[in-house]
Amino acid sequence: MLEGFLGTGIFNSDGETWKLHRSMARPFFDRERVVNQSHFERHTGRLKSLLGVLSDKDDSSFDIQDLFSRYTLDFTMAFLFGLDSRTMVPPHSITKESEKLMFAFDTLRKAASTRIRIGSNWPLFELFSDRMKDSRRTVDAYIMPIVNEAIERNQSIAQGDDDATRTFLEYLVTVSNDPKLIRDTLVSFLLAGRDTSASLLTFTIYVLALYPDTYDQLSKEINSIVNDDRPCTFEEIKSMRYLITS
Template sequence: MGLTQAQRLVLGQLARLVAPALAVCVLLAAARRTQLVRAPVWADALIALIAIPLFHVGRAHWRVDVLQLVDEAYRRGFLSDYFYEKFGELGHTYNFYVLWDMDYCTEDAAVIKAVLATDFNNWVKGERFDSYMHSVLGTGVFNADGELWKFHRSMTRPFFARERITDFETFNRHAEEAILKMKERLREGFAVDFADLISRFTLDAATEFLFGACTTSPRRSARRRTQSRIARASRTDTPMRTVDRYLTPIIERALAMSRAAKQAPQGEKEEVADGETLLDHLARYTTDPTILHDEILNIMIAGRDTTGGTLTFVIYFLTQHPDVLQRLRQEILDVVGPSNLPTYDDIKQMKYLRAVLNETQRLYPPVPWNMRYAVEDSIVPNSEPEGKPWFIPAGASVSYSVHCMHRRKDYWGPDAEEFDPDRFLDERLHKYLTPNPFIFLPFNAGPRICLGQQFAYNEMSFFLVKLLQTFEDISFERDAFEPNALPPAEWAKFPGRKGKEKFWPRAHLTLYSEVRMTAGGMWVKMREAQAMGQVA
């Protein structure tokens, strides 16, 4: 009769506990045979017993040191600093311990493909991830596993299954308002924090899309505080109460409307009706207010933060590459014109616009790090030359870095650290990405691939078209930043993006540009087009 999993776990822990004593006993016995040790036998037992706490205290101290290094890299370093260095030192996958938790860090597309796709059922977000994120994400789709995840996915999928003209109407209304406010500020001679402005645009658009009630951006600070506190393992109770006070009455109204609709005579019903919000749609599946709250909050964070962050980084790159700006603007004028509203067909036609968005997300993917836990013992591939497959024990985690993977020179070429949208258009596309699509994962992959991917591309594309129809030049305004919101001067000596970036990329759940009390984000100035239809 074999041992149970619990018994095996206990025996394994006991073996790890006494291993230092056994090792000392073996060494002392060998020393006695060579007559190097002549102390009494009871002294050997005492030394062996003392070795147990000494070893484990020292081991814990080393692991705390590692944890401190990781924390220091998060607070003061460039994005992924510590882990990026270890990939260079140890290889594209390595085993990593923080206190008593075993983790495998990887930037190997083969490992990531196995975890996200080919062995999907064996990898979950897990209880530990849920414990970190539950106060914000709750039981929503990004925190759920198994049948609960399938339920959330099945509820939400139909709403993203088709393009809706009302989406563009929403984008246009809020884009017009944002650009008007930019014009007013810029005409007064002031710089604009584009990160702040675009986060308000994406929050307003997302909330109207999700539940038909635009926030007009009053809850931005509470949401950002909440996510920053998650990243620092801090309390989220107070900012979440602010979020909940806003969401609760909206959910209650949606449930009341759903109950009334069910009592009315039923005709032939579309899977997703015209004008229906996501909350309206979800309320047809469940009357549980907790499920509705968690699901719309999950999708709001995903749709709002990732889109806002990516557009912030696009604007930054356009300030650093005026040739890209002018080429992109010319494509917009050629396809859409100086004042027309873009259509779905227009956006599909603008290949350079998509390339700019893709290249931005390659260098700064919206979710730079993610993780999964193994349900059962697993074997994952190893693409290192002559590398053996990795054994991952049940319960261990794999942290995968899309950010680091997107900068690998063997995946993207010797210019992998450079911003060059043409890599998504020229022969490099067929040389690198086409044969190995898992090297580019801005929207995740496998069964949990982002349902809102096309929605995000449409929203980002629409806003950029409107913006570049209005403005013909964008400049980075370094003097508008607070000094401590900019990269430290010593970063300039480092290779790659760390040595050249003029802003400080940071991450909580998603990527953003460093923000301080009164200045941060992405401060820019823009020059309005002098004559519509002409490129300066």
């Protein structure tokens, strides 16, 4: 059902294949890397600037879900590939490749949701055309050259680069040289990092709009701990009791 999108990645496999994907990815996500906020800072700064510009317009209504989808795509691409997809910068600065990737990924996600809703009879609705085929080709045209290049230069990465600065892709090519396995792993994490995070952020804003008293209390707590323009640390987030229990 979802193989045209996720291949045999961790979200579309079970048994030994699922264990393989989990065992490959788990060592990369150690505590030091998870609590490191540096890979978010540039993209968070762009998000804040863009929110300021949009809020200052006479018609201050805008699609926050689209904005969060761009934000999460940018920092997920940076974390996974070390690339800047630049989807939050002015339109003339966005590369055509990034635009195509964003559109293709959304198309795949929607096609996957449709197949899941239909259930096991989904092939009957795609007898004459595979809804995922063209978008899968677009995603692979973007990702596979990057994967193959990383595999080719793996030897120099392994010898010269600090493990703490590696991207997820640079780590993966040290544990496997199978392009399809690496591709499926990356697409699965791209889905989790982009779509799941964007949905969470969007729903959080929606709920806070419904409960302004909760928003005020959260704002008060956050400002009391981080009262300047710097990014908050992981330890500071842990100390925000109201945030954690909300």
